[in-house]
Amino acid sequence: MTARHVDARAVVRVDARLCRGTGLCQAMSPALFRLTRAGYAIPVDGELYDDDTVRLARSVADCCPMGAVEVLPGDDADATGPESAGT
Amino acid sequence: MTLSAAPPVPLFGSDYFQDPYPVFAWLRDHSPVHAFPFPVGGVRTWLVTRYDDVRAVLADPRFSSEGGTWGNPEFKAAGLVSGAGSVLEKAVTVVDPPAHTRLRRLAMSTFTPRRIAQWRQTVERVVSSVLDACAARGEFDVMDDYAGPVSSTVMGEILGLRIERHRELVDALAQAFPSDAARMDRVPEGFARICGYAEELVALKRRSPADDLTSALIQARQDGEQLTEEELVAMVAAMILAGSDTVRAFVGNAVLALLDHPDQARLLRERPELEADALEELLRYEGALTTALFRVTTEELEFRGTVLPAGAPVIAALLSANRDPRQFPDPDRLDLTRGGPRHVGFGHGLHNCLGAALARLEGQLAVPALLRRFPALTLAVPRGELRYIENWAMRRLVRLPVRAAGEGAA
Numbered sequence A: 001m002t003a004r005h006v007d008a009r010a011v012v013r014v015d016a017r018l019c020r021g022t023g024l025c026q027a028m029s030p031a032l033f034r035l036t037r038a039g040y041a042i043p044v045d046g047e048l049y050d051d052d053t054v055r056l057a058r059s060v061a062d063c064c065p066m067g068a069v070e071v072l073p074g075d076d077a078d079a080t081g082p083e084s085a086g087t
Numbered sequence B: 001m002t003l004s005a006a007p008p009v010p011l012f013g014s015d016y017f018q019d020p021y022p023v024f025a026w027l028r029d030h031s032p033v034h035a036f037p038f039p040v041g042g043v044r045t046w047l048v049t050r051y052d053d054v055r056a057v058l059a060d061p062r063f064s065s066e067g068g069t070w071g072n073p074e075f076k077a078a079g080l081v082s083g084a085g086s087v088l089e090k091a092v093t094v095v096d097p098p099a100h101t102r103l104r105r106l107a108m109s110t111f112t113p114r115r116i117a118q119w120r121q122t123v124e125r126v127v128s129s130v131l132d133a134c135a136a137r138g139e140f141d142v143m144d145d146y147a148g149p150v151s152s153t154v155m156g157e158i159l160g161l162r163i164e165r166h167r168e169l170v171d172a173l174a175q176a177f178p179s180d181a182a183r184m185d186r187v188p189e190g191f192a193r194i195c196g197y198a199e200e201l202v203a204l205k206r207r208s209p210a211d212d213l214t215s216a217l218i219q220a221r222q223d224g225e226q227l228t229e230e231e232l233v234a235m236v237a238a239m240i241l242a243g244s245d246t247v248r249a250f251v252g253n254a255v256l257a258l259l260d261h262p263d264q265a266r267l268l269r270e271r272p273e274l275e276a277d278a279l280e281e282l283l284r285y286e287g288a289l290t291t292a293l294f295r296v297t298t299e300e301l302e303f304r305g306t307v308l309p310a311g312a313p314v315i316a317a318l319l320s321a322n323r324d325p326r327q328f329p330d331p332d333r334l335d336l337t338r339g340g341p342r343h344v345g346f347g348h349g350l351h352n353c354l355g356a357a358l359a360r361l362e363g364q365l366a367v368p369a370l371l372r373r374f375p376a377l378t379l380a381v382p383r384g385e386l387r388y389i390e391n392w393a394m395r396r397l398v399r400l401p402v403r404a405a406g407e408g409a410a
Ligand code: HEM
Pocket: B092, B093, B094, B104, B238, B239, B242, B243, B244, B246, B247, B250, B287, B288, B289, B291, B292, B293, B294, B318, B344, B345, B346, B347, B348, B350, B351, B352, B353, B354, B355, B356, B358, B359, B363
C-alpha cells in the first residue's frame, strides 16, 4: 500500500485468500468496503484518518466470519506512537 | 408486474414443501417480488427469489431483522416475532446494529483458529464413532442415525454440555424442529427447554470454567465489554438452535444429492482435493435453510418496482437464489467442480452465518467420510418415498433410509 498521505491513522486490508464474499463488511460500512463484481470484498480507500473510522473498521474486522479484514497501524501512527496522534 | 399471476402450486403448501424449485423458477421469472398471505395469520408477506435481489435485501439496513421493533401490527399480532417473550428476543439473529455489532464481535472473538483446530479433532472423533454404530446396523437412517447424532453430539461437546444432557438435547431439538407439522404446538416448549439447558450450562461454566465455547463466551471481552447474563444464555441457546438441526439437515441433503448423482459421488471419492469446492457446491445445490429469517421494512420503500409499505415482512429465498440461472449456469445440475460465484447458503450481509467455520468443518468431514466408509451406499426405500418436513425456513428430509452394503445385500 503506497502512503498517499502521511497522516493516515490506520490502513485496512482484506485478505483475498480468506474472504468468502459474505458482504458483512459492506453491510456494516459501505463507506469503507465494497464487493467486487466477482463478489469479494475490497476496501473503498484503505487509509483511515480518524478514530471513529478506525474503531468502525476494527468492529468490522471483529465481525467478519473469515478473519479476512485486517486493520494495521498507519505509517505515521507507527512512527510517532499513538499518543501524538492529534486531530 | 402483473397482479393476477399465481405460481404453479401454492406457496407453503404440501406440494411446495416436497419440491419448491418449480415454484421458485416461476417466481423468479414472473413475480420476483411476490406478495402472498403468510400461512400463519394470513399476514401480507413478500417473497424475494432472484439471486441479486436476495443479496440486495440482506445487505440493506432498511430490511431490519428486528421484527419486534419494526414489524407492522398484523405481523406482531400473528405471533411472528421470533423469540418474543423469551431471552431469544435479544438474540444475535434478531437484532440490528448497534446491538448486533456488539453481540457479533463478542461471539466471533471466541471462534479462534486454535479453537477451530480443536473442533476438527472433536468432529473427526464423533464422526468415526457414529459411523461405527451405523456399520453395526447395516441399514440405517442418515437423518436419525448419522447426521442427527453427529450434529448434536458435536454441538454438545463444543459447548461443554454434560454428557447426560446429550440425549435430552436431541429430544428438545426434535421438539423445536418437528418433522411432523401436526406437532407445531410443542415448538415453544422445545425452545424453552433449550433456553433452560443454555441457562444451566452458563451457570455451570461460571462455577467451573473449562476449555469449551461456553466458557469462552463467558470470558469474551472486547473494548472492556462483556456479554450480560441474559445475552450469554441467549447466545448459547442461539448456537444450539442455529447450529444443530441445520447441520443435520445439510448433511442429509448433501448425502441425497450424492446418491442422486453417482458420478459426482465417485469424483468426490477419487479426488479428495475437491472436498472444499464440493462442499460449497453442495451448500449451493441444497443447503439447510430454504429462506433467511424474516426481515421487515423500516420505512415505505420501492424495491425493484414494487412498493413495500413500512413494517412489511419480507422473506429472502436462499435456495431460490442459489438456483438462479442468471447467476449459476445450468443451476439444477450438481457439479462439484463448479467453483465460481458465491452461493448464499450461509446467508449474506450482517447476519450471515456466524458458525460457518464450524458448519464447513462438519460438512467437509461428515459427508465424504460416510461415502468412503460405505462405498456401496444405496437408498433403502424407493426414491419417491422420501419426504421433506413442512417447515418454511428449513429444508430437511424426514428420513433418509440407506443400506451400507448396497443394492444386492440382504
Ligand atoms: C450447514 C449448516 C448451516 C447452515 C446452512 C447455516 C445457515 C445460516 C444462515 C442462512 C444464516 C443467516 C440467517 C438470516 O440471515 O436470517 C445463519 C445465521 C447464523 N448461524 Fe448458521 N448455518 C449453519 C450452521 C451453523 C452452526 C454450526 C452454527 C453455530 C455455531 C450457526 C450459528 C449461526 C448464528 C449464531 C447465526 C446468526 C448470525 C447473526 O445474526 O449475525 N450456524 N446460518
